[in-house]
Amino acid sequence: ETGVTQTPRHLVMGMTNKKSLKCEQHLGHNAMYWYKQSAKKPLELMFVYNFKEQTENNSVPSRFSPECPNSSHLFLHLHTLQPEDSALYLCASSQAGGHTDTQYFGPGTRLTVL
Amino acid sequence: GQNIDQPTEMTATEGAIVQINCTYQTSGFNGLFWYQQHAGEAPTFLSYNVLDGLEEKGRFSSFLSRSKGYSYLLLKELQMKDSASYLCAVMDSNYQLIWGAGTKLIIKP
Secondary structure: OOOEEEEOOEEEEOOOOEEEEEEEEOOOOOEEEEEEEOOOOOOEEEEEEEOOEEEEEOOOOOOEEEEEEEOOEEEEEEEOOOHHHOEEEEEEEEOOOOOOOOOEEOOOEEEEEO | OOEEEOOOEEEEEOOOOEEEEEEEEOOOOOOEEEEEEOOOOOOEEEEEEOOOEEEEEOOEEEEEEOOOOEEEEEEOOOOHHHOEEEEEEEEOOOOOEEEOOOEEEEEEO
């Protein structure tokens, strides 16, 4: 058990839909991350929040919009996605960003964009 | 640019030993992580090396040579449940994790 949960586990959406991914961590951590994992490719860091403040945005298209209302919850709002956005979206948390703390991952949301 | 290289796929036999290599070129170094990821599941932390040498943790060991930009994960007494992808990641000078594409390990009876 990693203490990081994600919902939904699977999502199929059309290019005109709007949906949100949710992540919750029960580890008392202060940093949370969104990653994109595509088949046979390295994990791509999308966003980092440290103490609820966004500290990284790795040139992610604006059709992905993160929200971090508190240190335990992280959302990824999706709109007008493209088929190439189909991937596994992983959430992770660590004690604090900017340190060599281990990141703990949720099970991911498998997203398919039609 | 920053780069992490590891083999795409490896096959080994139950009960045997396998070594998964990882080489890296990054902007700075603040440690190297190994994660295990079973299909459809979360990556789970296996090991962290920041100093040169071998760290042993049960059936799994991880080695680091900073001068060579090289690490390996050694799995002993392989079990069928060890079939998974193994991800190598280096923390750079900005404390960002740079990830390899993962090595898919297939265990045969």
